[in-house]
Amino acid sequence: MIYNEILTDIKPTSSQRDRIIKFSDNLMKIILDYANSLNLDVECKLVGSMAKKTSLKSKADIDIFMTFPLDYSEEKLKEYGLLLGEYCINEVGGKAEKRYASHPYMTGLIEEFEIDFVPCYRINDSSQLKSAVDRTILHTDYILSHMSDKQADEVLLLKKFMSSINTYGANYKVSGFSGYLCELLILEYDNFENTLKNASNWRIGQEIDLENYGTCKNFKDPLIAIDPTDKNRNVAAALTMQKFSEFIVASRNYLNNPSQDYFKDKLVKTTKEALMDEFKARNTTCFMLSFNVPPLPTDVIYPQVNKTTKSLEKISNSHNFNVLNKKYYITGDNRAHIILEYEISQLPNIKLHQGPLISDARNSENFMKKYPDCFVKDKKWAVLRKRPYTNAGKLIDDMLKKENMHMLKLGKNVKEELLKEYKLENIMDYLASVDEREYMEIYTFLHPNFLLNR
Amino acid sequence: MIYNEILTDIKPTSSQRDRIIKFSDNLMKIILDYANSLNLDVECKLVGSMAKKTSLKSKADIDIFMTFPLDYSEEKLKEYGLLLGEYCINEVGGKAEKRYASHPYMTGLIEEFEIDFVPCYRINDSSQLKSAVDRTILHTDYILSHMSDKQADEVLLLKKFMSSINTYGANYKVSGFSGYLCELLILEYDNFENTLKNASNWRIGQEIDLENYGTCKNFKDPLIAIDPTDKNRNVAAALTMQKFSEFIVASRNYLNNPSQDYFKDKLVKTTKEALMDEFKARNTTCFMLSFNVPPLPTDVIYPQVNKTTKSLEKISNSHNFNVLNKKYYITGDNRAHIILEYEISQLPNIKLHQGPLISDARNSENFMKKYPDCFVKDKKWAVLRKRPYTNAGKLIDDMLKKENMHMLKLGKNVKEELLKEYKLENIMDYLASVDEREYMEIYTFLHPNFLLNR
Known part of the structure; x- marks a missing residue:
């Protein structure tokens, strides 16, 4: 393997790197000058992969951390951080945007770069940590001094x-x-x-x-x-x-x-018809649930869609509709997609329900009162009860009704969106009009190991 | 509860009893006389419920045991037992039939009575037991002396x-x-x-x-x-x-x-249509397998049909066709009937098959070789394999083919009969032409506790 060849493709050139360093040095100077004029005790530091020389060519994100003394209140830290960041971005004619991690920070789009201006405390070791972002400084220092x-x-x-x-x-x-x-x-x-x-x-x-x-x-x-x-x-x-x-x-x-x-990225070569044929050959029952999600950060929305998927799987299994396979993904148009593939999607009207031990006289009496049709099955009582749902699709559709939603774990934003609109389709119907950009997601649903080999 | 009234119905009258005692005394005298003429050391004893006064009016079976000294060989015991029994039955103009328990014995149909003539050893306690029937004497003696x-x-x-x-x-x-x-x-x-x-x-x-x-x-x-x-x-x-x-x-x-x-016996009041409606309401898939059985004793045939039923249930479950309920019965025309009711009788073409741990490098390699389509599922390998059977009826039908029968546990006689002929029908088809005498069996399949209350 000629790793140098690969590095040529993925490593920023030294001129690219020099330019970025110069560029960020300039930004930091602007911040420091402005901070001085405000009499603020601030230091600036290039951190993250750019500082550590471990950033890929394709992802030239710049992280500039503004460190404040530990005696600054968190309020002050946030306030000055946003102020300095915004000032700097405006100064060089960039586009400023407020974002949130453990606390708010400024992101600027300047030339082709995306620069995060993050305020944090000036700490020497982890015992002084006040916020999650403070670690970044320690990490950068450790890697720079060891790698x-x-x-x-x-x-x-x-x-x-x-x-x-x-x-x-x-x-x-x-x-x-x-x-x-x-x-x-x-x-x-x-x-x-x-x-x-x-x-x-x-x-x-x-x-x-x-x-x-x-x-x-x-x-x-x-x-x-x-x-x-x-x-x-x-x-x-x-x-x-x-x-x-x-x-x-x-x-x-x-x-x-x-x-x-x-x-290199591995691309899938398939057609709508090929995907349909695969589902047909499995002969499972497979549903696609799709709904909008608000344009919130990945780490806000993905956990909710994941939770929703798991919750739908759990309630399906609890009704004996065995989920064979599941997946979720969110497309660029802010639409979430949950695939639920069932091994069993249709059941009879009755199910066996076990009761107490025959030898337990008191509970036996209660059980007999509750279920006059109960019977002895070995050492226990049993009864054939009517199933609340005999069809998996009907179950999901019903659970997504406002009055039943409390039985699912959805997450706030997903819940709001599901109340507005959702589509529950058989995968075949969904595939009939699927966007080509989703082929990869659906193909890897069918072939989960696709990306693990070349 | 007026138990005396009930006893009037179920207890032999004293004149009935006197007649039986006299009758069996006479039989025993015939045996003893003949044994004496042959110089055999034999004693005769009325045993069982008739001796213990615990026999129901409806079941006036008489058990006459012929006891031999412990130094008689088992061969001699059998030989003399059959000889004496047959002699006695012929002497009073009855119909003799050889039967088998732990060893052969003679049964005679004389007047309205069925009399068993059973040879056994003359023992005083269980340490001397030579054959299972020897206990009967001990049991009779114990009850007579304690009840x-x-x-x-x-x-x-x-x-x-x-x-x-x-x-x-x-x-x-x-x-x-x-x-x-x-x-x-x-x-x-x-x-x-x-x-x-x-x-x-x-x-x-x-x-x-x-x-x-x-x-x-x-x-x-x-x-x-x-x-x-x-x-x-x-x-x-x-x-x-x-x-x-x-x-x-x-x-x-x-x-x-x-x-x-x-x-009193509880009789079922139902109709073919009512039974059909009940199965329809359950909406399960229910099969009736019926086949002939040879006219052998209950304790020979029932275990085999039971074994067959359990084996069919087991193989069904192993293919993920969940058996909800099962039953077997044998009708007077020596035909066995096995009912198998399925919760799941139809499955997709694929099933999830778990493989070794990912961390187990050697077995991972073997698994990947064996199943090129395998994939990572959490900490283990998994693969979707083609199901050998997607339909429960097809499975049963196939298993009853000569070449597959070795996968079932059937018992010798059942196996022979199944090779000759069997019928596997949907319960609805079976019910369409069911004999009225089977209503009880099918009704108690649907209502297993029917006989336990009045």
Whole structure:
């Protein structure tokens, strides 16, 4: 594998990098000057992957953190942060937008760059943490002081690999490996290939403890990567078992048959008819539920749609409509899509309901009173009760009615949208008019391992 | 409850009884005379319920046991037993028939009586037992020496009650309470009503140990009734949990609302159309499998049909066709009937098949080789495999083919008959031409507790 070739594709050139550094130095100078004029104690710092030389060419996001002394109130911090950020963006003719993480910050679109101006406290170690973003400084400092430029390149390879197999990103949409976690993996295993070799043999509960804090045992996660800047934090806490497993499998696949294709997006080649034929061959009952979602951040909406999907699965199973497979995705037009594929979608009018032990005289009497048609089944009472639902589609449709919604766990925004409008269709009907851009999502529903090999 | 009235109906009159005693005394004299002429050391004994005064009027069976010294070989015992029995039957102009229990014996139809002539060893206690029938002598002696005439009447009430709720009989057809067990219950609880009062509060593992042997703990059965003549035997060993439970329930029902009807057979009033309507309302898929059985004793055929039923249920469930309810019965024309009612009788073409843990590298590789379409599902591999059967009826029909029968557990005679002929019909089709005499069996399939209350 000629990794240099790949790096050529994914690593910013030195002139690109110089330009960004110069560009952000200028922004920081503007902020500092303005802060001085206001008599504010502020320092500016380029942080994140750009500072650590681990940012991919395609994602040239710039993070400028404005650090305040610890004795500033949180109110002041927010106020000055927004003020300074907005001032700077306006000063260079950019477009300012207020965003929210653990507290509000300013994002500016300046030239082709997206720059986050984030206020935080000036801390030296994790014991001083006042807000989640404060860590970023510590992380940047740790990586800068521990990682060689060669290793930073290996991080780029790992990030690109992760990205193309869809395990990159700690956000709720992917629930995979964060950039910082990728960096720690390279610090642990030195290079890309060695990381994959080790990952191939990972077991559930794999421990990575660069500073030998010995705190891994406090965590119960698929992967435990102790934060070198905070011994009580697992950097991989957001990594799901699914993405942990997928990375292991893709690592093995890559090592068995290394290919540059693992550093490129894999595109699906299919047709509407081919997708329909696959569903037809399965002969399952498959529904597509779609509804609008408000244009809120990924980490607000995805958890709600995920919760909704799980809740629909749970209520289906509780009525004995076995869900064979499920998936959700949100399209660019802010529409959520939930696929529910049933092994069993039709049931008889009756179901067996177990009662108390025959030997339990008191409960037997109550059961007999409640169910005059009950009968002895071995050592227990039983009765054939009428099923509330004999059809899975009818169940879902009914549960989405206003008066039944309390039986589901939906999340505030999803609930509001479902009350306004939703569509519940058989997948065949949905596919008849599906947008081509959704082929990938539907294809990977049918072939979940599609991205894990090349 | 006027128990005397009931006894009038079910207890042989004293003249009936005198006649039977005289009749059997005469038979025994014939045997003894003939045995003397052959120089055989034989004694004769009237045993069983007739001897114990616990036989119901309707079932005037006579058991004459011919006891031989322990030094006679088993061969001799059988030979002389059959010889003496046959001689006696012929002598009084009856019709002799050879039958089999633990060893062969002679049954004679003489006048309106059915008399069993059974050879056995002359033993004093269970340590001398040579064959299962030898116990009968010990049981008869024990009851005769411990039970009052009043208690014998209570046994009659209990037997009749048991009979009309269908828990009487230790044979394989009922798997309920034997006559001897009924007698022990009366010895324990003194009378019919007190037996039911106690049974109402029985728990699983209920212990009855008249001779205080302290051996109950050696048994794991619903009811443990230690044989007073053998501390290592549970008289209730053949009692199923189902019949144990049914007796408890019927006891409670009776005590709540005592009625003479509990001592009469309960007849079902229904029509073909009503039965069909009930199945229609359930909306299940229900099959009737029927086939001939050879005219062999109940305890030979019933276990085989039971085994067949269970085997069909098991293979159905293993293919995810959930059996909701099942039943078998054998009609007077020697035809077995198995009803299988399915909650799920139709499934999609695919099923989820779980594989090894992702972290198990070696088995992962094998699984991927075997199932190229496999995918990651959380911490394990999974694959959607083609189902061998998507329809329950097709499965059963296929399993009954000669080449597949080895997958079922059928029993020798049932297997032979199924190879010759069987009918597998939807219950609706079966009901269209069902014999009226089967209404009861089908009605109690739909209403299993029918006989437990009046």
